[in-house]
Amino acid sequence: xxxxxxxxxNLIVKIKCDIDHHVTDKIKEKIERKLELLNLxxxxxxxxxxxxxxxxxxxxxxxxxxxxDKIGGKIYVINLNPNLKPIIEMSGLKKIINFDCDLExxxxxxxxxxxx
Amino acid sequence: xxNKINIVMQSKSENESxxxxxxxxxxxxLNPTVEELNDIKTAVSEAVTNSIIxxxxxxxxxxxxTCEIFERRVKIIIKDYGLGIENIKKAMEPxxxxxPDMERSGLxxxxxxxxxxxxxxxSKKNFGTKVIMxxxxx
Numbered sequence: 001x002x003x004x005x006x007x008x009x010n011l012i013v014k015i016k017c018d019i020d021h022h023v024t025d026k027i028k029e030k031i032e033r034k035l036e037l038l039n040l041x042x043x044x045x046x047x048x049x050x051x052x053x054x055x056x057x058x059x060x061x062x063x064x065x066x067x068x069d070k071i072g073g074k075i076y077v078i079n080l081n082p083n084l085k086p087i088i089e090m091s092g093l094k095k096i097i098n099f100d101c102d103l104e105x106x107x108x109x110x111x112x113x114x115x116x
Numbered sequence: 117x118x119n120k121i122n123i124v125m126q127s128k129s130e131n132e133s134x135x136x137x138x139x140x141x142x143x144x145x146l147n148p149t150v151e152e153l154n155d156i157k158t159a160v161s162e163a164v165t166n167s168i169i170x171x172x173x174x175x176x177x178x179x180x181x182t183c184e185i186f187e188r189r190v191k192i193i194i195k196d197y198g199l200g201i202e203n204i205k206k207a208m209e210p211x212x213x214x215x216p217d218m219e220r221s222g223l224x225x226x227x228x229x230x231x232x233x234x235x236x237x238x239s240k241k242n243f244g245t246k247v248i249m250x251x252x253x254x
Binding site for chain 2: 018020021022024028052054055056058059060062063083086087090091
């Protein structure tokens with residue numbers, strides 16, 4: 001269903017299934033446990049293998065945003081499938097989550113801001 | 117082309133994906149575009165999820181899915197016998213959710229309305245809810 005990795009203090013969450021109400025609670029629990037265990041604050045969602053997402057996924061992303069925002073973290077979504085664009089557009093999530101990035105650009109901008 | 121299916125399923129979250137996949141397969145002969153198919157799948161998922169979470173509050177109940185095609189028109193009905201909606205107008209407001217405890221976005225009806233050509237909601241408290249959605253394919 002999902003794979004969790006850590007890279008440069010980012011939790012990389014690679015989801016490999018449709019995102020609907022059936023899976024959102026499990027995704028949420030696994031992410032929060034891992035963030036707390038490893039003391040991480042940024043999440044990079046890799047949506048390459050997500051062909052479908054409904055508003056339960058929007059709720060899950062907003063929830064994770066609120067969670068990391070409190071501790072000064074950020075959320076990124078990479079490899080967004082075109083199928084998901086209409087629901088992302090209508091949700092207004094683009095105001096708080098960066099969807100137009102790839103892994104390289106995220107890591108690069110983080111290293112740059114760290115060096116400054 | 118004219119065709120119709122009726123499916124009775126239990127209000128289990130596994131059936132959210134089942135419902136949208138069944139509808140997608142049923143309307144495949146109409147050759148919908150990828151966008152149309154995705155719009156319909158998303159709307160079905162929203163309606164079925166509402167029945168599971170709100171109508172039956174995660175208890176087991178019966179959900180009836182009807183899908184009817186007539187020429188280029190797809191009509192989908194999702195019916196449950198759950199709690200019902202007291203104030204349909206309020207329930208359909210964007211970002212409104214009766215379950216703020218559950219990390220819901222409150223966008224379910226908004227998604228149905230923006231992804232389908234027409235959405236009608238009929239509900240009676242303690243009797244159930246019927247969501248009728250129509251999509252006219254290009």
